[in-house]
Amino acid sequence: MKVGDLAIDLVRKNIKNLHLSVHPPDGRVRIASPFKVDDETIRLFAISKLGWIKKNQAKFQAQPRQSPREYVSGESHYYRGDRYLLNVIYHAAAPKVVIRNKTYIDLYVRYGSIQEQREQVLTNWYRQELKAQIPQLIAKWERVIGVSTNDWGVKKMKTRWGTCNIQAKRIWLNLELIKKPQHCLEYVIVHELVHLLERNHGARFKAYMSKFMPNWSFYKKELNCLPY
Template identity: 60%
Template sequence: MTTQLQIGELEVDVVRKNIRNVHLAVLPPSGRVRVATPRHVDDEQVRLLVIGRLGWIRAQQAKFEQQPRQTQREYVSGETHYYRGQRYRLVVRYADAAPQVHIRNTQYLDLQVRPGSTVEQRATVLQEWYRERLKEQLPAVVAKWEAVIGQHAAAWAVKRMKTKWGTCNIEARRIWLNLELAKVAPHLMEYVVVHELTHLLERQHNERFRALLDGFMPQWRSYREELNGTMLAPFVEG
């Protein structure tokens, strides 16, 4: 159950569910504050937690305000689009043939669509191309890191997400990755794979979780900062 709690100028989303610990998050791109709590935690306890972390909350919100973002894409020729961390110039071609996408001369992303296609249709063609490319890359990356971490996920899938790069259903051992990871540099996608696999050893983002990541991927903190500092973050509300 989600409720809103007004704390000074802050409107805080409070999510009560069957968890053991309280989790405070500031969500991009707007800096919305969310607190996930066990069901027995009351509003006054949430209020005290938020007040005690106001400095940190303001710092996170300031980072989001300063972070550059891509403008809304219209999928027309001349736009900049990314694939595996590289920037490409989009060239839209119209033809009475099956839609397709090709990389040309390491500079151009050719998007072929039918005449009269809408923005949504052009977006769908390109997104499905990203989906297939990411799914092609995953098996080798997953095999590499499952061997290192010693854990095996029962299933992997790709979907669009608003607020996370990845998520892990620990009980089902199923991992979802954000479609936007097809656009970032390969080492950043690998960081998310390692992060989610590590949740099969430790559910919480606690000291043990961070220590495990230190052992598997010592540079994970710089990768996380790089990933969340890109213009390609998936956090589009609405």
């Protein structure tokens, strides 16, 4: 739905009231609506909340963002919540990535590698590292929460840290989570697993989150304030 120059994700659900939310990292606007509410009512509701929407979008826009990466020596890159300096090393062997002295990410690439190739090597390494961490964390929290997944995956997502397909019992996790502290990764995993108990983000969902991860709201705030 469009309200002026504002794009709104509209989702119709079996709920009683309209729910408005603004999501990181770029201020995506979402309205959940009961099936019976017509478009014009939703549009007027959105217009009445424009001030609140703009205020919250401004907060996200003011948050720190990494400048575009060129994948050259001296750049800052993040891994599991820590900042590292990239050190590009050209050699004749297969590309690889090595963490050195808790200070450097040594990126070994072939001679003549262009920016896109250097980026791909680091991205592949990030993906491999995240996928290595996920299975034990999912298994841990499945036992705590009392649910089970059928599948999980990692992909790049622009507006969400994770998603859950409740019917398929499949969760997706944002590749960017490998750059964040581990408790932030665990928060997202718990969030998505709890959706297997409660579809919506209402009081029941929050009660489950507080039961299984008492500090979840602090982790959420920390995650949304970190550079994306």
